[in-house]
Amino acid sequence: MNLCTNSYHAMRETGGILSISLSPIEINKDDIKVTSLELTQGHYIRLVISDTGYGMSNEIIGKVFDPYFTTKEKGAGTGLGLSVVHGIVKSYNGHVSVYSEAGQGATFNIYLPLYQSESDNSKTIDAGHIPTGAENVLVVDDEETIVSMIHSMLERLGYRGRTFTSSVDALNAFIEEPSAFDLMITDMTMPQMTGIQLAQKILSKRKNSPIILCTGFSELINEEKAKEMGIKGFLLKPVLRKDLAEKVREVIDMSKITQ
Numbered sequence: 001m002n003l004c005t006n007s008y009h010a011m012r013e014t015g016g017i018l019s020i021s022l023s024p025i026e027i028n029k030d031d032i033k034v035t036s037l038e039l040t041q042g043h044y045i046r047l048v049i050s051d052t053g054y055g056m057s058n059e060i061i062g063k064v065f066d067p068y069f070t071t072k073e074k075g076a077g078t079g080l081g082l083s084v085v086h087g088i089v090k091s092y093n094g095h096v097s098v099y100s101e102a103g104q105g106a107t108f109n110i111y112l113p114l115y116q117s118e119s120d121n122s123k124t125i126d127a128g129h130i131p132t133g134a135e136n137v138l139v140v141d142d143e144e145t146i147v148s149m150i151h152s153m154l155e156r157l158g159y160r161g162r163t164f165t166s167s168v169d170a171l172n173a174f175i176e177e178p179s180a181f182d183l184m185i186t187d188m189t190m191p192q193m194t195g196i197q198l199a200q201k202i203l204s205k206r207k208n209s210p211i212i213l214c215t216g217f218s219e220l221i222n223e224e225k226a227k228e229m230g231i232k233g234f235l236l237k238p239v240l241r242k243d244l245a246e247k248v249r250e251v252i253d254m255s256k257i258t259q
Contacts, residue, residue, distance in 0.1 A: 002082070002085050002086060003049045003082075003108050004018060004049060004225045006082070007049065007051035007053060007106070008120075009053075010051055010053025010054055010055075010105075010106065011051055011052065011053040014053075014054075016036070016051055016053055016105070016154070017051070017052050018049075018050070018051050019048070019049070019050040020048070020049050020050075021047075021048045022045060022046070022047050022048075023045070023046055023048075024043065024044070024045055024046075024114060024124070025043075025044050025045070025046045025111075025240065026042070026043050026044070026242065027039055027041060027042060027043075027044055027111070027240060028041055028130075028156070028241060028242060029041045029146035030153070030156055030241050031240050031241045031242075032149050032153070032238070032239070032241075033095065033240075037095075038095045038097075039094075039095050039111060041246040042094075042113060042114070043113070043114040043116075043150070044094070044111045044112060044113055044114055045111075045112050045113075045114050046109060046110070046111055047108070047109075047110040048107060048109055048110075048236075049108045049110075050105065050106070050108070050217065051105050051106055051107075052105040052108040052217075053105055053106065054102070054103060054105075055100045055101050055102050055104045055105050055106055056098070056100040056101075056102065056106060057101075057102045057167070061100060063099055064082055064098060065082050065083055065085075065096075066083065066129035076115070078183040089110055089111075089112065092112055092113065093113055094110060094111050094112040094113060095110075095111045096108060096109070096110045096111075097109050097238065099187055099216030099217075099237055099238070100216075100254050104189060104217060105217050107216050107217060107237075109238060110144075119229045127209070130241070130242055130246075131156070131157075131245050131246060131248075132158040132159075132245065132249075133157065133158055133159055133248065133249060133252065134158050134159065134160070135159055135160070135183060135252055136159070136160045136161075136162070136180060136181050136182050136183075137154055137159050137160070137161045137162070137181065137182065137183045137184070137185060137248070138161075138162055138164070138170060138173070138174065138181040138183070138184040138185070138197070139151055139154070139162070139163045139164070139184075139185050139186075140159050140163075140164045140165075140166075140167055140170040140184065140185070140186040140187060140198065141165065141186070141187040141190070141214070142165050142166070142167075142187060142190040142191060143165070144165055146187070146237075147163045147164070147165055148163070149239075150163075150185060150239065150244070151163050151252045153239075153241050153244055153245075154244075154248070156174075156241075157244075157245050157248070159248070162180075162181070166192070167190045167191075167192055167193040167194070167195070167197075167198045168187070168192050168193055170184075170186070170198065171193070171198055171201055171202070174202055174205065175205060178205060178206050178209075180251055182210065182255075183210045183211070183212065183248060183251060183252050183255075184199075184202060184209065184210070184211045184212070185211075185212045185214060185225035185248075186198055186199060186211065186212070186213060186214065187214050187215070188213055188215035188216075188217070188221060189213065189215065189216075189217070192225065195213050195214070196213070196221070196229065196231075199211045199213060199229065199230070199231050200229065200230075203230050208230075208255060209255075210232050210233070210251045210252055210254070210255040211232060211233065211251075212231075212232070212233030212234070212235060212247055212248065212251055213226050213231050213233065213234050213235070214235045214236075214237055214239060215234075215235075215236065215237060216236070216238075221234075222224075222234070232251045232254060232255065233247045233248075233250065233251040235247055
């Protein structure tokens with residue numbers, strides 16, 4: 001409720017959309033949230049609360065869970081709300097993270113361990129086989145940490161990746177040698193050229209080129225809109241290894257069929 005109230009405050013002057021979703025998710029040993037010690041391997045429930053408000057800068061994101069820190073006007077907030085949210089989630093061995101950019105809204109992802117009663121033990125979800133490959137993938141994101149994370153996951157899955165933190169440099173690399181890449185994975189919100197703009201330029205050079213668009217903002221674009229633009233794959237951040245593996249394989253195999 002605290003997160004929803006904050007979203008309301010962020011949109012009360014301009015209006016906007018508040019989204020809430022809840023879904024089961026499995027996090028395995030190779031996911032970044034496990035390797036970074038944020039979570040342990042297992043089954044979780046992911047609660048996502050997203051708004052289209054004024055968003056936050058990286059500086060504010062770094063302090064947002066600190067006690068008594070607030071960006072609200074004097075008397076409008078205590079600065080304790082998000083620290084309490086953080087404390088509650090951690091007390092259940094969960095994790096809460098925020099993805100935001102100034103003027104672009106904010107998305108909070110809360111992971112809570114999935115409780116199973118003894119009667120449910122026989123119904124444990126089977127993670128199944130995680131697909132792999134050996135194709136060449138172009139990865140574009142203006143955040144170095146995200147580029148490195150996706151590149152690392154792709155390498156563990158058998159793919160060869162080439163990374164860029166500049167959408168302009170990525171486009172130039174593609175134009176120079178379009179046949180060198182079997183797939184492009186790009187962020188949505190980037191300076192100079194957005195992921196959509198980059199995708200459109202790539203598609204104008206090579207029609208039906210396989211592209212996966214990643215975004216932390218479910219309200220700015222969705223899978224349906226992406227497909228209307230010719231983008232074959234869509235993933236919401238934070239990207240988990242299993243989701244990435246399945247989507248990469250799906251998009252590459254789909255492109256081979258339609259060629």
